[in-house]
Amino acid sequence: MRGIAALAVALMHVSSSFVELPGRSVVDRTGLFTIQALSNGYGAVVAFFVISGFVLARSLDKNFDIARFVVARVFRLYPAAIVTVAIFVAVYYCSGFSLYPKASFEPLNVVANMLMLRVDIDLVMWSMKAEVAATPLIIFCVWLFRRHGTSAVVAMTLVLFGLAFVGQFSKSIGDDTNLALLFAFPVGILVHFRGGDLAARLTPAAVTLSAIASVAVFCGCSFFKPTGTWTLLVQCLSAATLVMLIAWRAGATTFAPLDVAVVRFYGKISYSFYLLHPLTLWGAGRLVVNSMAQFETVPVTLIVIAAFVLSVVAVTPLAWLSWKFVELPAMNRLQSARASRSELPLRVLPSDQRAN
Template sequence: MIAAAAPRLTFLPRLESVRGLAAVSIVWYHVVPQFIETYVTGMAPVVLFFVLSGFVLARSLQNDPAPLRFFRHRVFRLLPAAAAAVLLLTVLHATIGFYVGYLTSFDPLNVVLNALMIRSDINGVMWSMTVECFATPLIFWSALTCTRGQVTPLWILVAILFGLSFVGPYIHLLGGFTNLSPLYAFTVGVLLHHRGASFAAKLGPRAAAILTLAAFALFLFCALRKQNSILIMLECTSASILIMMLAFSDRIRPFRILDAPIVRFYGRISYSFYLLHPIGIAVAFRILDTNSLPVGAAIAATGLTAIAVTTAIAWPSWRFIEKPFVALGKRFDGRRADAVRPLAAQPEQALS
């Protein structure tokens, strides 16, 4: 008797919406310090991205655990849009001297290394993509270990990586702007997928609401502070609770905002938006004269303009780069299925 196949896990649109809100929030993190002296950075949304990646990729691996397809899909998902952003900045620099952050080398080798997400000095925010690429084998191993029911080794790994987050050479191991402090967040996301449902099921409506509110308050508190290893751990914890409640509980009414079409839209374009928002911010500062405005109005005008500019270039990137390449990656699966199908249709011949 053949065991029934496990049901495929479905897409969770609210998680995509959260990613969109986090991507938009980073614009404000990068605009505000230009007007107000602050130690606040955009680390908190990045930590949320990492937990979310671990969670979503664990779901994907539960549907299809084949390692070759997993890594191929990662390449087709991450690389084309990132490479396009680097090439766009390279062209802008060559034609009009445009750059973001600080001026770095645009020699061919450095452009290639940035396009491959090995380095991130041309587009500084891509440091998180360098870390995510570095973490891809870790995510795969964590998901495989969880699938085998071996959760304790992963908690030990999380504890070790958290301990290492206090060690400077480890934090900056990959060089440049990269920061390995929240590396364990990917494994936490995997654990959340495999163990979060059972925990959420034990909560009553009131307890779920209180826990969600407390997690949001903690995340916001940490996000508005100068970052250190303890705060990053608390951000990881609170982000994990929020993602758990989003994924496994539909009783939290404020989450309905994530179903709004505009929020869903930014969720869809969030990856390209994140990659391209430094360009939007740089353009906003070039086209606006905020010297005569009060600080609050200057921040609002610059942030909204940056979001508008980024949206205008992120949507084409999503529509004409991200979507086609994701589809191309999946076509390899279809070709393999087509190659196998004739044999499946003739079982006696296949077994002979």
């Protein structure tokens, strides 16, 4: 699901300037509509947050060690982000190219971007800045559920949803990040704690219908204001339904495509792919514009699809390298360190010291 969401973000960025064109044929009348429906990139970020709430709640519920959790988040989020910013900086200093006109490559600003305090070098990292900011919220909501149950987390979710209407709250950690989506994290946490009970009550037919309806509603949100608070809520509930069904009714044939090797592959590299895919956006955009001018009879739909495919093909090897040599080593080193500490022999004190 993460991989599909990352691809949806990439499709949105490649096609957003072209899906509202009048088109050239009957192919475009249906094709551009379909592309817009499938490119709900902002909704995909909402889905990322729901998934994070669900997965991180599972981790904390299994072992509520806050220090362990925070260290794990640092090792999970920062290495790939630091390398990504370094790549953007290298591209700039080697070629003078910057995808975003307001990006600053001054040393202190580069460090701030690597720490996700600012995100002007790679704008998609705004969502990662929000993830970092949400870490205390996730810890608190899991503690809240364990201490006070479902109603307390539901109340927290409603409070955060209400705050999403307040601009000062949404931009409280900077204009480059939108905190209106924070309520998606406790929704994901609720899916972990209560989703299994709800999913168990559904018949196989109900699972299939719920999944199809959730995908349809999610795609339909592409045609509304993506940052509208009510649209965010609908997308959040659709994503939560899918996460619940995938987690607790994984055997349903509806979800068989998620086990296809290529889907799982993009699921593995989804984080690095998401961070790095803007590197290809300028080239993809120029390809669409030039192709439209040169091939006047070719449907715009086919040109946009070709640009998207080439963009994905171009960034995939780099994303895989980042996953293989940055993400995995960071996580493995953390696990190795934990294993080493757990295997340390206990130091036996003399009897007089034990008494003290």
